[in-house]
Amino acid sequence: MPPTAPRGARRRKIRRRADMPLLGGARPPIAALLALLLLVAGATALVLGDHDRAAVDKAVLSSQQRVAEDGALTLRASLDESVTDLQRAAALFAGPEAVPADTVLDKLGKVYNKWRGLAVIDPAGGGLLAARGETIPLADVLKDGSNKTAENGNKGDKDNKGGKDGDLAPRLVKLPSGETRMLVTAALRDGGKLRLLVASGTLNVPGISTGENRSLLVIDSAGTVLAKDGPSITRTAWAKRAAKTAAAAFGKTPEPGGHPGASGHLMGGSDKKHRTAVGYAAAGRSPGETSPAGGLGLSVLTSVKVTEDAKAVRTQAFGLVAAAVLLVLAVLVTWILVRTVQRPLIQLYLESRRIGRGELDRPVRKFRGREPARIGAALESLRGQLLGGRPTRTGRARGGFGTRATVIVCGVVLLAWAAPLLLLLNRAGSGVTVPKQLVEDQRRRTDTAADRVRKALNEGWADVASVAQIVGAGGGKDDAADKAVLQTTLREHPRYRSVYVLDADGKVLTRAGAAPRHPGGRKPYADSVAQLNTSGKEPAVAAYAAVPGGKGRTVVGEYDPQFLISMVTRPGLGQVWLVDDKHRILAADRQHGFRAFSKLPGRHLDTLAVKARKATNGTALLHRTAGGSSLAAAAPFTGGGAVRDLGWQVVSEQPASWLELPEYTAQRHTMLAGLLGVTAAVACLGWLHILVIRPLRTLAGQAEALAGGDRRTVLFPQHHDEAGAVVRNLELIRQQLAQRQPARPSGRN
Incomplete structure (x- = not known):
């Protein structure tokens, strides 16, 4: 060989490495696996920090927000019902002949008792035609009614029979006594003459039971308190701040699919033993929603004192250890895959390329691993045939660890880290500390739903x-x-x-x-x-x-x-059922569905419903089982009315795991880390198996068949990667052998 041959050989080696495909093959899945495992390790160390008991405040705060939302919906529904009832009642009196004003009020008084005062007025002349109950401040109504009459003229005589052109938007007025009233106006169009039916109603707080620790406020868009119940908090600085926050949030656009109005929560005053959790919600309306009361600018604010002790759920050390173990496993698995899959593939490519170029002076190196060893033995046989030898059966390499088995072992190692996190470790169990306030809020919200x-x-x-x-x-x-x-x-x-x-x-x-x-x-x-x-x-x-x-x-x-289903459907309350006096289900929330007249799903719920019959505002309990804890509550119909003899109840149950408690937060974060680990391992190792390992096993069979004398089978690469490059080189070798001598049997008979 000329003196410059070694240098030329080195240049050819460099060119061969430059010809190596950089995209596809074993490199991307192995690199992606390492990167993802490092990210999972970092996320595990970050999310599994110590969860302070202050996180209980988040669960309680979220609960207060839900209580306020329930109150806002109840308030809005009550006011809307007052408006629509008056308008529909007025529409029923429409006809060609005028009904006497006193007759209208007498009939309404026999059916509805919600209004403090009723009146029929003539907006054109300003006269009071009839009145019942308390005196209604009619000055603004007469002014707006006269303007409305001037605008409409007499067009209603022709095309507005029983219509609502004369209806005015409901408004809030303050009486000389300081009380707030809502005025509702409806058009009485009968006999061809427009009259106005006016009703005044009390602005009451929503039907939420209060107590020594809970306060309830109804405020307007300026933050002024219009109604209140429970202990007085209006003079405290934090209550004023909360009222301003609630008033400012009224104009915000509600989130799609959520509460029809802005809502939120915040922390009020605190001392060494108590903290005040505040929730607020606007009695507004979603875009495109029709709600007369939704434009009044009202909001509901609720506050409650909590006395939970501060302590922490310690998971930081666990998270650091888990992350460190994953780092070690990531490096180990990557090293194994590089040594057993990636590096043998590159070396097989170089050996096959050398033989395909006719460099037959050196024997093919020995390979470890079953598939690389089989391909290496076939290449050595092909080198001998190119030198003039006869086709020989190389046989399958015995011993050695297969590449598929290597990938399976790596997957098992990674799953051994992820599976305990996903299924076993940091389980909250049934001994989780659930604040009493959350149980009480479950009862209050169930009582509100029943009301x-x-x-x-x-x-x-x-x-x-x-x-x-x-x-x-x-x-x-x-x-x-x-x-x-x-x-x-x-x-x-x-x-x-x-x-x-x-x-x-x-x-x-x-x-x-x-x-x-x-x-x-x-x-x-x-x-x-x-x-x-x-x-x-x-x-x-x-x-x-x-x-x-x-x-x-x-x-x-x-x-x-x-x-009925829409009445018991409320977010954040869990499963809700409306049951009759025999505890048969009549309706349930939309999310979980129900089978009519079936029994409640649990003996503890039946027991709770029996106990609730003796309680004015319902009852609740924390139900613990081996599988976990749940908050259950039952509230009967109280207050009389047309439903007084039904004996119905509303029963609810919410798993404690749905709450934002630190134990469940740690459990969810641990499961998330395990799920991320499983996903990374399955995705990357599956990618490696499909695109590399399976073609490599096929390649081993093709190489052995070619070495055994099969010259007729044309070899096509499946992918442009290392295995595909080896297949292309084998095809070049096959063509060279086919040109030198006739094809011989493969020796398989």
Whole structure:
């Protein structure tokens, strides 16, 4: 060989390395695995820090925000119902002949008792036509009503019968006594003349039970307290700050799918033993939502004192140890994969390229590992054949560890680190410390939900009773007029699935909507809300109101089951059920669903429901089992009304693991670290197996077949990587052998 040969050989070696594919092959998955494992180790050290007991404040604060949201929704729904009830009642009096003002107020007074004062006024002349109850400040109403009349002129005489062109937006007014009233105005358009029906209602705090430690405020957009309940906090500095925060948040756009209005929480005053958790929520409306009360600028603010002791859940040392172990395993696995997969592939590429170029002076080096050893033995046989030897069967290399087994072992090593974090370590268990305040808040929110359902059912009965007044005015002689009233009621009241009139024997006279489910042959129920069935696919609940002077005729409004479901659906309360007096499920929240008339899922819930019958504001408990803890509460219907004889309750249960407690936070972070580790290992090792290991095993078989004398099979690379480069080199060798001598049998027979 010339003296310059060694240097030329070195240059050729450099060129060969430069020809090596840099994309694909074993390098990317191995490098990605190392990078991801390092990131998982860093995340494990960061997220598994010590979780101070102050995190309990976050759970309690979130709970106060939910309480305030419930209160805001209850307040808004109550005010909206007052507005729509007055407007719908006014629309029912529409007709070609004017109904006397005193008659209108008398009929409304028999059905509704929510308003402190009622009046009928003439906006054009400014005269008071009739009044009931407390004196209503009518100056602003007369002014706005006159302007409204001037704008509308007499167009309503032609095309606005029973319409709402004369309706004014509800407003808040302050009486000389300092009390706040909401004025609701509706147009009375009958006989071709516009009159205004005005009602004043008290602005009460929502139906949330208070106590020695809880305060409840209703504030306006300026932060002024309009109503309050519980211990006085209005003079404290933190309460003023909280009121300003709540007032400022009213104008913010609510988050999609969340509370229809801004809401939040903050910390109030604190001392050595107590901390004050504050929640606020605006009684606003989402964009595009219709809510008369949503524009009044009202917000609900609630505060409660908590006395939890401060202590920490120690996980920092655990996190550091887990991260360090993962670092060691990441380096070890990467080193193994480089030594057993990546480096042998590169060396096989160089050896096959050397033989393909005709450099046959040196034997092929020995390889460790089953597949590299098989390919190396085949290359050595091919080198001998190129030198003039005969095809020989190399046979499968015995011994050595296969590349697939190596990847499996590496995966098992990484899963041995991740699986305990995902399944076993840092489990919260059933001994988690749950603050008593959270149990109490579960009871309060369940009680609020029960009150909301009760009021909604009573309001529905009042609507049916107002329809009965109108139906009774016709004396039952005009079925077409009665049917028109029923259709209007059904269209404007989405809570009903059907509205109909029964005679004294229970026969349907007139109906609108779905088929009636009143039991055939049974006389109508007395004025009340009644449960019509105790079995079947869906519950049947209806409001019955007798027609005055109707000789036993009764108007019935059947509630839509979806209406009941919407009443008990509240975020952050867990699973919620509406049950009858036998604890059979009538409705449940949308998220979890239910089977009508099935039993409550747990004996402890039945026991709790029995106990709640004796409690005014419901009861709650922390239920512990081997699988974990849960907050359960039950609240019966209280306060009377048309539902007083139903005996229904609202029952709720929320797993403690859904709460933002430090033990569960540590558990979730530990599981997250394990899940990230599993994902990184499975993704990268699976990538390596699919794109490298499987083609490498196929390559070993192809190399052995070629060495055994198979000259007919053309070899095509699957990927442009190290294994593909070896396949291309084998194809060059096959072509050289095919040109030198005829193809021979592969020796497999």
